[in-house]
Amino acid sequence: MINEYEKLLAGLDDVDWAGLSHAYRSAEDVPGHIRTLCGSDDEAREQAFTSLFCSIFHQGSRYSASPVAVPFLARIAVAGPAAAREDAMWLLTRLAVDWHDEYDVTTGINVAGWRAAAAEVGPEELLPWYEEEVAAATDADKRAQAQELRDWGAAGNSPDSRWSALQSYDAVLAELPGLLVLLDDDDARLRTRIAYLLAWFPEFSGTSLPCLLALAAREEDPVAAATALLAAGLLGPISTVGDAAPYLDAADPLMRWAAATALIRLAGLDEASVGPGLLGRAVAELAAAAREPFDRVTDYCEGDLHAHIERALGALPPGSDPAVVRETLDAYLPRIVWDYSGTRTRRAFEELFPAPQPHPAPRYADLTAAQQLLLGDLAGHRHTWLIRSSADRLRELGLPHTQEDLQSFVGDFTGSYGSHSFGLNGSQG
Known part of the structure; x- marks a missing residue:
């Protein structure tokens, strides 16, 4: 020590x-x-x-x-x-915020709803039920087990994950004032980490929002700057539009993507305050990022840029330009970097392979660029279970249905989107 x-x-x-x-x-x-x-x-x-x-x-x-x-x-x-x-x-x-809270949202965490749900399953709420179980137990062993659970609940515990997670969330919330010094740390990775953490605490935004905007303005590290800007977009009121909009003209595409994502979240609060022109530019920026992904990514959505673009697009208010939305969909749909539920992969198959392939099956090089991207990403995907879960659909479509067969099918093809690098995950972004 x-x-x-x-x-x-x-x-x-x-x-x-x-x-x-x-x-x-x-x-x-x-x-x-x-x-x-x-x-x-x-x-x-x-x-x-x-x-x-x-x-x-x-x-x-x-x-x-x-x-x-x-x-x-x-x-x-x-x-x-x-x-x-x-x-x-x-x-x-x-x-x-575990990964379910953290990565499933593009609009910020609904802490008020979380607190309301947790309150219904807290120890005080469950204690009467435990006591009823003790009273109803007729067997000595069952009564002892019920008493043990009752005592555990009386000590301030709940079996519900929403309640137990909230206790840790609030413990971190209490430490945020002391952690703010990391915004000025010499290590850019620590500046990134605190900016990312602050994104999930709307109750602290009165203090954190000005700090995040200031960090985005002065930060030289692009990942730290983009992380701070998107955190501000997740936390800020509608007035944050004026802070985020200028970054649509940033030289760094990562900053433009962060600004676009932030503006789409803010448009969900009040579409009129963003305006169709600005919103259209934001969606176009998402399409550009999906077509030509950048090497540096933030930790939002577990670093899966295309999945994050999809979720941002899903948060668009009604009335957005359908042509631009479709362009963005076409750009992100084939890219499968990480898909923990398999829903993105299934949707990609539905959109890009609406019918089985003719027999004999076409060569990889004869497929559309989007079809090539999808199969290339799957061929090199680091999570083999995703390919196994897609095997039946691949077989129905007349396509190779194991990762090894996909890799042989794709081969060393190099197209306009770059070469697929097997063993990483097929991603070029």
Whole structure:
């Protein structure tokens, strides 16, 4: 343990970790992992982060130990060892908003709705039900189990993920004032991480919004700047249109995409305040980004630019120019970088292959550019389950239906969109 970091862990041993839980029952091991984050052993530190991700944030679930760990992680993010600070920010972001909350929205998180739903399944609401279960149990073993659950609920716990996740979210919310110093950190990755985290806290926007706009204006790192601008668009009131619109003329296409995405979200608040001309420019910018994706991407939508464009397009107010919308659809539809539910892939097949291929099947080079892109992305996709889940549809269409056969079919073809790089994911963006 490096003494200079001891002050960051003040109070760590005062917590009754044994009385708290994580994915593997007792949280007694949590303080040891947190202490290791401030040590000098890089391998041990990486293992400690892995253990924390798997225990206090297990596949998106949060536990009673999760919010208690937050203040210590926040201190490490601000002033801990350089090797630990970014990972601490990653863990804080996950504890606040897991990937379902974070990546399924292009309009910002509805915290008011989240709080209302969580209130209905909190410990106080469920305690009467637990007590009824205890009273109704006729078997001694069942009564003991029901009593154990009742005592667990009486201690302030709820089995509902909406309630338990909100406890961690609020713990991170309480740390945001201290984390704001990261907006001026020397490390661009940490500036990016705090800008990204702030995007999901509308209740803090009175403080964070001016900071994010200022960061977008002065930031030299394009990813940090775009992250801050889009965060401002997710948080801001309709008056933020005036702040975001000038970036449609930015030299960097990533900034233009961030501005366009922010404006589409703001148009959902009040379409008239954005205006059809500005909204049309925003949609056109999405189409341009989908046609020629850039190498640098933000972490929004898990870094999947085309999926994020699709979701932004879905948030468009009624009455948008159908021709421009169709152009954007045609540009993003074939690109499958990550599709955790398979819905984007199924829709792409429906749109791009409406009927089975003739027999014998055409050569890859004879397909349309969009069809080539779709099959090329799937041939090199890093998640093989996506191809397996699409096998029946590929077979019905008269197309190769295993990843190996797709790779043979696609071969080393190089078209106007560039060559497909198998083993990465087929993405050029």
